[in-house]
Amino acid sequence: MIEKKAKRIEIISNGPYVVTGNVPLAKEISVRDKKGVPVEWEILERYPDQEDYDLCRCGASKNKPFCDGSHHAVDFEGRETASRAPFSQVAERYEGAEFDLLDDEELCAGAQFCHRGEGIWELVDAPNDSNARLMAAEIVGNCPTGRLVVCEKGTGKPIEPHFEKSITVLEDPGRKCSGPLWVKGGIPIQSSDGSEYEVRNRATLCRCGKSSNKPFCDGTHISIRFKDDE
Ligand code: FES
Numbered sequence: 294m295i296e297k298k299a300k301r302i303e304i305i306s307n308g309p310y311v312v313t314g315n316v317p318l319a320k321e322i323s324v325r326d327k328k329g330v331p332v333e334w335e336i337l338e339r340y341p342d343q344e345d346y347d348l349c350r351c352g353a354s355k356n357k358p359f360c361d362g363s364h365h366a367v368d369f370e371g372r373e374t375a376s377r378a379p380f381s382q383v384a385e386r387y388e389g390a391e392f393d394l395l396d397d398e399e400l401c402a403g404a405q406f407c408h409r410g411e412g413i414w415e416l417v418d419a420p421n422d423s424n425a426r427l428m429a430a431e432i433v434g435n436c437p438t439g440r441l442v443v444c445e446k447g448t449g450k451p452i453e454p455h456f457e458k459s460i461t462v463l464e465d466p467g468r469k470c471s472g473p474l475w476v477k478g479g480i481p482i483q484s485s486d487g488s489e490y491e492v493r494n495r496a497t498l499c500r501c502g503k504s505s506n507k508p509f510c511d512g513t514h515i516s517i518r519f520k521d522d523e
Pocket residue numbers: 402472473474498499500501502503504505509510511512513514515
């Protein structure tokens with residue numbers, strides 16, 4: 294019997310993300326409400342299943358989201374600079390009446406889901422309102438980066454959506470740009486130095502090549518108007 298490979302992502306030094314284990318890959322767009330605030334995701338396309346594939350990390354491939362070897366031609370410098378400290382150690386804790394909110398701003402990718410309503414931080418302060426907790430969990434669950442985590446009062450247990458292990462290529466039509474890779478469901482990510490990043494239910498990997506917090510997205514794709522088809 295052929296043993297199935299585990300789902301994982303390996304970062305190649307100054308090269309692509311090597312994805313193994315038949316990880317489902319799709320493209321998603323953020324959908325905005327009348328006020329222009331993102332409220333949900335919509336699947337645009339599902340890519341054919343592949344046991345292994347390489348995803349572009351430098352932003353220069355002519356076959357995005359896949360790597361076509363362009364990182365050599367552009368002399369891509371992909372040094373990983375992100376913190377290795379566990380999220381729970383570096384995140385700020387905002388204590389609310391109904392839930393606590395953990396926030397690691399370093400991971401912000403500018404997805405703007407947290408702007409919904411009066412903003413997620415207003416919900417933290419809402420006194421004795423159980424709807425606030427539900428709304429906060431929905432907003433945070435839609436934030437692809439894992440910057441924000443809602444935790445139960447008392448137990449401190451994170452309230453997370455269930456995701457199958459998968460990757461989606463993000464598009465932000467509201468800002469007319471392409472976004473990062475959304476890694477869902479706790480796929481292990483191995484650094485180019487062989488160590489492993491903390492496994493998270495939600496994480497965004499840079500695919501424009503310009504983040505200052507590699508391998509994670511820091512929102513730079515917005516200011517450079519990164520486009521999938523260029
Ligand atoms: S994709 Fe967001 S900074 Fe590169």
